[in-house]
Amino acid sequence: MSSYSVTEPSARSKSVAAVLVVxxxxxxxxxxxxxxxxxxxxxxxxxxxxxxxxxxxxVEGYVNLFTNxxxxxxxxxxxxxxxxxxxxxxxxxxxxxxTGPSRFGERFLNSVIIGFGSTFLSIMLGTLAAYAFSRFxxxxxxxxxxxxxxxxxxxxxxVAIPIFLMYRTLGLSDTHLGMILLYTGVNIxxxxxxxxxxIDEIPREYEEAALIDGYTRFQAFRQVVLPQAATxxxxxxxxxxxxxxxxxxxxxxxTSGNAQTAxxxxxxxxxxxxxxxxxxxxxxTLFLLPxxxxxxLLRKHLLRGITFGAVRK
Amino acid sequence: MPNPLDTAARxxxxxxxxxxxxxSDRAIAWAFVAxxxxxxxxxxxxxxxxxxxxxxxxxxxxxxxxxVKWVGLRNYERILTDPDIWQTMQATAHFLVWxxxxxxxxxxxxxxxxxRKFRGNDLLTTLIVLPMMLSPAVxxxxxxxxxxxQIGLINYAVEFFxxxxxxxxxxxxxxxxxxWAIVIVDTWMxxxxxxxxxxxGLRSIPDYxxxxxxxxxxxxWRQFWTMTVPMVLPFxxxxxxxxxxxxxxxxxxxxxxxxxxxxxxxxxxxxELKREAFEKWRTGYSSAYAIILFVTVFxxxxxxxxxxxxxxxx
Amino acid sequence: MTAFISGLLSFxxxxxxxxxxxxxxxxxVMLMQPFALWAFTWSFVxxxxxxxxxxxxxHFPE
Numbered sequence: 037m038s039s040y041s042v043t044e045p046s047a048r049s050k051s052v053a054a055v056l057v058v059x060x061x062x063x064x065x066x067x068x069x070x071x072x073x074x075x076x077x078x079x080x081x082x083x084x085x086x087x088x089x090x091x092x093x094x095v096e097g098y099v100n101l102f103t104n105x106x107x108x109x110x111x112x113x114x115x116x117x118x119x120x121x122x123x124x125x126x127x128x129x130x131x132x133x134x135t136g137p138s139r140f141g142e143r144f145l146n147s148v149i150i151g152f153g154s155t156f157l158s159i160m161l162g163t164l165a166a167y168a169f170s171r172f173x174x175x176x177x178x179x180x181x182x183x184x185x186x187x188x189x190x191x192x193x194x195v196a197i198p199i200f201l202m203y204r205t206l207g208l209s210d211t212h213l214g215m216i217l218l219y220t221g222v223n224i225x226x227x228x229x230x231x232x233x234x235i236d237e238i239p240r241e242y243e244e245a246a247l248i249d250g251y252t253r254f255q256a257f258r259q260v261v262l263p264q265a266a267t268x269x270x271x272x273x274x275x276x277x278x279x280x281x282x283x284x285x286x287x288x289x290x291t292s293g294n295a296q297t298a299x300x301x302x303x304x305x306x307x308x309x310x311x312x313x314x315x316x317x318x319x320x321t322l323f324l325l326p327x328x329x330x331x332x333l334l335r336k337h338l339l340r341g342i343t344f345g346a347v348r349k
Numbered sequence: 350m351p352n353p354l355d356t357a358a359r360x361x362x363x364x365x366x367x368x369x370x371x372x373s374d375r376a377i378a379w380a381f382v383a384x385x386x387x388x389x390x391x392x393x394x395x396x397x398x399x400x401x402x403x404x405x406x407x408x409x410x411x412x413x414x415x416x417v418k419w420v421g422l423r424n425y426e427r428i429l430t431d432p433d434i435w436q437t438m439q440a441t442a443h444f445l446v447w448x449x450x451x452x453x454x455x456x457x458x459x460x461x462x463x464x465r466k467f468r469g470n471d472l473l474t475t476l477i478v479l480p481m482m483l484s485p486a487v488x489x490x491x492x493x494x495x496x497x498x499q500i501g502l503i504n505y506a507v508e509f510f511x512x513x514x515x516x517x518x519x520x521x522x523x524x525x526x527x528x529w530a531i532v533i534v535d536t537w538m539x540x541x542x543x544x545x546x547x548x549x550g551l552r553s554i555p556d557y558x559x560x561x562x563x564x565x566x567x568x569x570w571r572q573f574w575t576m577t578v579p580m581v582l583p584f585x586x587x588x589x590x591x592x593x594x595x596x597x598x599x600x601x602x603x604x605x606x607x608x609x610x611x612x613x614x615x616x617x618x619x620x621e622l623k624r625e626a627f628e629k630w631r632t633g634y635s636s637a638y639a640i641i642l643f644v645t646v647f648x649x650x651x652x653x654x655x656x657x658x659x660x661x662x663x
Numbered sequence: 664m665t666a667f668i669s670g671l672l673s674f675x676x677x678x679x680x681x682x683x684x685x686x687x688x689x690x691x692v693m694l695m696q697p698f699a700l701w702a703f704t705w706s707f708v709x710x711x712x713x714x715x716x717x718x719x720x721x722h723f724p725e
Contacts, residue, residue, distance in 0.1 A: 054465075067488075083497075168379075190643060194400065199392070282486075299601075645710055648710050652684050
């Protein structure tokens with residue numbers, strides 16, 4: 037037998053394919069690179085014509101993102117004590133003074149609290165339900181599973197109307213708890229579907245052996261199934277986290293101050309005469325970068341969950 | 350901790366033991382499923398039933414104390430005979446059809462190229478996937494910057510390659526260009542999704558099929574159309590249905606890009622629903638609208654699940 | 664075609680699900696087509712019928 041194989045593409049077709057895919061990757065990543073680079077530009081650099089690819093980087097955008105500022109005249113600035121830190125120094129050069137921290141820190145923290153809170157809840161409840169669906173005869177199982185899946189597909193705005201009324205009555209609107217429960221309600225369907233797929237793949241024999249050894253069902257679940265499903269649980273958790281992190285429709289309709297997350301907040305960052313693009317880009321960079329890094333680091337586990345577990349590898 | 354029921358089970362004859370264990374299994378099954386079902390009832394089903402009820406009334410959420418009148422099917426009648434609502438459905442259709450066409454064409458081509466298995470293809474796949482993992486609202490907001498007539502990167506690129514002056518057109522401000530501007534951003538964001546599913550489809554084709562075709566001396570062109578395409582088609586169906594459902598209810602990305610404008614040309618159904626429900630506060634009317642959208646999505650979702658099960662059997 | 668009809672008559676799942684799928688698809692097309700307002704008006708009824716039919720027929724035997 038020769039080493040020639042019909043399913044192994046020729047070297048030439050491989051390199052042509054590689055060049056085309058690299059070209060696409062460059063084009064598709066350009067907007068993301070542009071966000072990151074804009075966050076390090078000064079205001080005038082960010083809106084120059086032609087667009088600047090090479091510029092001297094500054095953290096002005098980040099300073100603007102985290103602070104509220106006000107204009108000051110040169111005389112006022114002259115009477116002030118010397119700038120206490122690098123942020124003050126940058127701001128003073130533009131004849132401004134810092135009046136206090138901006139809302140961005142709070143909003144970012146809200147995103148973290150609501151994201152992790154809802155992920156934790158969905159994974160906890162989802163693992164239990166997925167295990168039950170995978171191992172036991174649940175009456176109307178298929179209907180329940182379909183029902184669970186279809187709730188995920190509901191248009192958020194359609195659900196938002198009654199949720200808005202319900203939360204208003206219960207006093208849950210614009211609270212962290214309300215948002216955590218809401219995102220859990222949306223995420224749990226995905227969690228159950230994905231986790232059921234992962235648990236289905238764990239051989240039943242392991243638990244049966246444990247049961248014979250005198251473990252109770254619950255002990256077998258905790259000490260045999262959970263460790264086996266750990267990677268599945270972790271990648272499902274990332275999916276839930278990314279959803280809650282990125283969610284916009286519910287956040288913009290149901291939160292206004294206290295529990296507002298970053299996605300509705302970032303587009304509202306404005307400077308003098310319109311959006312302050314370096315600050316917006318800085319907010320976007322800080323907000324998007326964790327997801328990008330997660331995606332690259334965890335690519336093997338993430339890609340599978342993308343279509344409710346239909347993608348196997 | 351030893352469970353008394355279990356200890357009892359081990360001491361009793363096999364048949365009864367199994368029965369006891371079976372009983373506790375059932376209890377465990379319910380205990381495990383109950384919290385999920387309860388949460389779904391509270392967050393999804395109860396609101397849904399409430400929406401159905403509201404859809405037959407003239408309730409307005411900003412006037413909770415006003416008298417609520419039962420109007421029967423009047424809300425549905427008004428929505429389904431309203432040419433403006435019909436118009437938003439057509440805007441949705443334009444968005445839906447073109448995003449799906451472009452994403453399938455580009456996504457399949459990419460998957461087909463990546464399936465050549467050149468070195469570094471998995472890292473490239475990850476990089477290409479990045480846009481779809483990001484927040485549509487935040488990214489959509491930044492795209493308005495890229496689309497700026499004078500200073501935006503997109504307009505500059507168009508000027509650079511075609512010579513059309515960058516300041517002479519506005520992707521988001523022009524009635525003819527805006528519907529395409531949102532198609533471009535959605536395609537940029539979601540082509541990787543279609544690509545991933547096609548890739549899964551391509552990788553599910555066993556090698557021996559091609560080996561057999563080689564023995565039969567089928568041309569590569571013939572192999573592509575008679576084997577590759579039919580084998581990937583169920584996966585492609587899945588991708589099309591999923592993107593169809595997602596884009597039918599598209600909200601965040603387009604709200605940030607155009608907000609429905611200019612002149613309602615990109616007013617998709619979800620954005621119109623948001624206006625009716627949360628700006629005009631016609632809660633009863635918009636509940637009926639929500640039910641219409643929901644039934645459509647639910648119908649498509651049932652087809653999707655059927656297709657998904659078919660693919661999973663492979 | 665005759666197999667399809669006899670399948671419908673004997674309440675088999677396959678043909679009924681197919682019919683429901685066609686109705687849903689037809690309803691969605693009617694909802695978003697740009698040609699006739701009456702088709703838009705009746706689209707919801709068609710989709711609803713198809714969806715309900717789908718839920719019921721998914722419990723028919725294979």
